[in-house]
Amino acid sequence: MVVEIKKVGVIGAGQMGSGIAHVCALAGFDVSLSDISIDRIESGLASINGNMAKQVQKEIITEDARKAALDRISPAADLDLLADTDLVIESAIENEQVKRKIFAQLCPLLKPEAILATNTSSISITRLAATTDRPERFIGIHFMNPVPLMELVELVRGIATADSTFEVSQAFVDRLGKQTAVAEDFPAFMVNRILLPMINEAIYTLYEGVGSVESIDKAMKLGANHPMGPLQLADFIGLDTCLSIMQVLYEGLADTKYRPCPLLVKYVEAGWLGRKTQRGFYDYRGDTPVPTR
Numbered sequence: 653m654v655v656e657i658k659k660v661g662v663i664g665a666g667q668m669g670s671g672i673a674h675v676c677a678l679a680g681f682d683v684s685l686s687d688i689s690i691d692r693i694e695s696g697l698a699s700i701n702g703n704m705a706k707q708v709q710k711e712i713i714t715e716d717a718r719k720a721a722l723d724r725i726s727p728a729a730d731l732d733l734l735a736d737t738d739l740v741i742e743s744a745i746e747n748e749q750v751k752r753k754i755f756a757q758l759c760p761l762l763k764p765e766a767i768l769a770t771n772t773s774s775i776s777i778t779r780l781a782a783t784t785d786r787p788e789r790f791i792g793i794h795f796m797n798p799v800p801l802m803e804l805v806e807l808v809r810g811i812a813t814a815d816s817t818f819e820v821s822q823a824f825v826d827r828l829g830k831q832t833a834v835a836e837d838f839p840a841f842m843v844n845r846i847l848l849p850m851i852n853e854a855i856y857t858l859y860e861g862v863g864s865v866e867s868i869d870k871a872m873k874l875g876a877n878h879p880m881g882p883l884q885l886a887d888f889i890g891l892d893t894c895l896s897i898m899q900v901l902y903e904g905l906a907d908t909k910y911r912p913c914p915l916l917v918k919y920v921e922a923g924w925l926g927r928k929t930q931r932g933f934y935d936y937r938g939d940t941p942v943p944t945r
């Protein structure tokens with residue numbers, strides 16, 4: 653059993669995977685960052701570089717710490733390069749088949765004692781664990797977006813997760829300087845079980861013409877003191893991810909109250925996924941975001 657995590661593999665160099673690599677490297681871990689293409693890894697590294705530069709500018713970290721952390725991150729265009737890691741955190745898209753395929757390729761390459769974690773927002777840890785060769789060393793380590801700024805990490809145990817896996821994961825999150833909240837393994841865990849129905853309801857509020865994009869966001873920012881309006885937050889999370897989470901809630905809890913709003917489905921079908929595609933409930937292609945409805 654691994655007693656100390658030294659090297660971390662991160663699969664998926666999107667907004668979450670790069671954020672996870674960012675905080676791991678700053679905390680002193682060696683990191684291998686993987687994705688399906690070297691271009692994607694390079695764009696992840698560029699965003700880590702830019703985000704660390706902001707932290708230097710704000711005197712949150714020193715320039716020396718930034719350089720040292722960047723040196724600790726190596727690109728891993730091939731999953732073979734994760735063979736010497738002690739912990740792998742999978743953070744590819746929120747699609748169960750994609751995650752299963754990654755685990756099937758990855759598991760034979762890993763050290764037997766390595767811990768395999770997923771950053772899934774909603775998918776059953778028990779079900780994902782059962783597709784691997786190490787259900788007792790499998791766990792949900794669910795970071796919040798943007799990772800460098802958000803304090804919370806949800807820890808989710810599957811039915812087979814060993815106590816030692818949980819303890820090592822808890823110690824790992826402590827070393828990142830983040831707080832944990834422990835959730836049982838039910839669809840979308842805690843944060844998204846509560847947050848996503850709120851976002852979905854905001855989209856229904858738009859769909860039914862109760863308010864415009866701007867007025868709904870303004871209402872929740874000024875009326876409920878949320879840092880971002882729900883539609884702005886949906887764009888920030890990614891509308892594809894929001895839809896996947898609602899589908900997991902709808903199917904997993906078999907309750908119509910979780911029915912994804914048809915307008916959310918339409919945006920995803922259009923490829924308007926929010927900030928990452930420059931268009932969602934707002935259009936981000938100009939200097940300031942413009943509502944699309």
Ligand SMILES: CC(=O)CC(=O)SCCNC(=O)CCNC(=O)[C@H](O)C(C)(C)COP(=O)(O)OP(=O)(O)OC[C@H]1O[C@@H](n2cnc3c(N)ncnc32)[C@H](O)[C@@H]1OP(=O)(O)O
Nearest residue numbers: 671703704706773795796797798799800801844879880889
């Ligand atoms: C879907 C899931 O599975 C789970 C989830 O994550 S759900 C989403 C959870 N996250 C939220 O709900 C976030 C809600 N929003 C917020 O809390 C805030 O708007 C926020 C923390 C994102 C920003 O807070 P803010 O008060 O606007 O702070 P602000 O001072 O403007 O921004 C902080 C700075 O951090 C910077 N920053 C943003 N992302 C960053 C990152 N990844 N790394 C480093 N710096 C970053 C910003 O650029 C900004 O710097 P500048 O002002 O120089 O541009």
Ligand SMILES: NC(=O)C1=CN([C@@H]2O[C@H](COP(=O)(O)OP(=O)(O)OC[C@H]3O[C@@H](n4cnc5c(N)ncnc54)[C@H](OP(=O)(O)O)[C@@H]3O)[C@@H](O)[C@H]2O)C=CC1
Nearest residue numbers: 664665666667668669687688743744745746772773797889
């Ligand atoms: N967005 C959020 O607010 C949060 C998301 N999460 C979870 O984190 C995970 C990642 O989300 P997020 O970073 O937002 O998504 P992004 O779309 O930003 O990034 C996903 C990355 O995974 C890559 N990818 C796709 N298929 C594979 C594969 N087979 N192997 C390796 N990489 C692959 C994508 O490449 P390409 O672009 O080329 O397809 C992309 O770079 C999801 O499980 C999500 O639910 C958790 C907390 C918050």
